[in-house]
Amino acid sequence: MYEDMAKLMKEGNAEGLVAEVKAMIGKGAEPHDIIDRGLLPPLQEIGEKFKNNEIFMPEVLVAAWAMLAALAEIKPLLVHEKAKSAGKVIIGTVFGDLHDIGKNLVAMMLEAEGFEVKDLGMDVQPEKFIEEARDYKPDIIALSALLSTTMPHIEKTINAFEEAGLREHYKFLVGGAPVTQDYADKINADGYASDAVSAVEKAREIIS
């Protein structure tokens, strides 16, 4: 059954995967087991293969899409269980930047791996991050930029937290095409990841 789920997910067969999940729930499978044994292993495999240039964006997107549909099915059942959150994350693309595909993938992967994620979308002002952070109390604030011209806004956002005296309350995870480990170090971010799989690993690492 778990093999079937892996196959359906890799094919991007969202309907098939949801049907399979429903069937398993009907047979009494634990929601957590379905995620941990059914959804995460193929997702991790896909992430690894993408990192190694064995598969490409379309394959990753269709799998993530199917997984999201399956997760939507399972999530309502999780509240009845003692949910173990891996951590809380606020994520967004920094101001001046209207790109979100990579950021969405990171949000999706974090969610699949048990993080509670609040996605603020694109072109997010520092004040908005601060306001939401006060409210949501995340462990991690994840900042994304696609353009070299908007990358400095990552630093500006972190500085705004500094100025508000809130910098130490959160861990900052940064990423996006022009972002490098060097840049992350320079702006005193807590973590950098080059892709969605690494982002999850890094998220775990910086709050452990």
Added chain:
Amino acid sequence: MKELKPRERVSRALNFQEPDRVPTDVGTSAATGITKGAYERLVEFLGITDPQGSVNHLMFQTITADERVLKKLGVDFRTVYYRPPDNNRGYFGPDDTHTNEWGITLKRPKNGFYYDIINHPLREAEIEDIERHDWPDPYDPGRTAGVAEEAQDLYQNSNYAIFGPGLEGGFFELSWYLRGMDRFLMDLLINKEFARTLMRKIVDYRKTVIDRYLQAAGKYLDVYYYGDDIAMQTNPLMSMETYREMVKPFQKELFAFIKERTDAKLFYHTCGSITDYLEDLIEIGVDIINPVQVSARNMDTKELKKRFGKRLIFWGAVDTQRVLPFGGTLEVEEEVKRRIKDLAPGGGYVLGAVHNIQPDVPPENILTMFETVREYGKYPIAF
């Protein structure tokens, strides 16, 4: 060798012969251009007080440059651009937004340099919605008005190599502009009929416009421009299997259509890590590859010249991501010399920046780039 006229220089280089020096380019298209910010500082630096030059591509903010600037830099090409349609349905909205004739809405963020897409009109579309979409009119006579006269005039009264049409993205890009990139990439795998129907619609539209342009200018052109990004910095956007099944057949058809109508060399622009595609692109008629994004994975110019240098012309290759904006004079010189050394021997190279010269590139670096070609780009390459 005595100094050649630009057209002769280019002709030799494009036929894998060594002319007097490496031909150079900036400003020929919305993918080999100069952006507004960089242009304004350059003309000021050059002391041109009454600069001509207008934005020719809203999304990329590239400029059709002043003739004096092109002369000063020693650009070997002049472009005969597409014109806007007579019935221009594009309009500006509130908050610095613009909806173009395809129904795609773009927005420039506050203090941003570029317009980015914020609304993909076919995002939720089903296959039957494609035909119902309000498509632009390929027969609008405005698009090619005066093209024949301009091309003929350049051909008869100048010595420049003639480039065209310089604007508009290819069918793959337009497909995802309309659909959303994530959705269209998924369509390529799990909604193939939709993807094919959409690409078919755009290719047919394009063929009509191209046909009219080439009827007017085809016989004068040295280079025919086509731009359609199919790669990211780290990777192709899709597997070779997906490319060959879904995208390549349309490219093959379109390139053959172009080549039936002009003897110009076919220039294909795709950013990113594209080495994996090159055999296929050569097979379906691509003569020139641009921009040779040297900062992308697997794009070493020496290696590329070794593998493809007898069959493919390289155009671009001077690093825009790091050297041009952030490098000093020496670094720019070294970069230009390196690309000349790697790509120029035997001809088959036009030197230019990788993609448009970005707003943060200082004028000194642009001038250094062109001065370095004049000094070190003389054949035979002797350093």
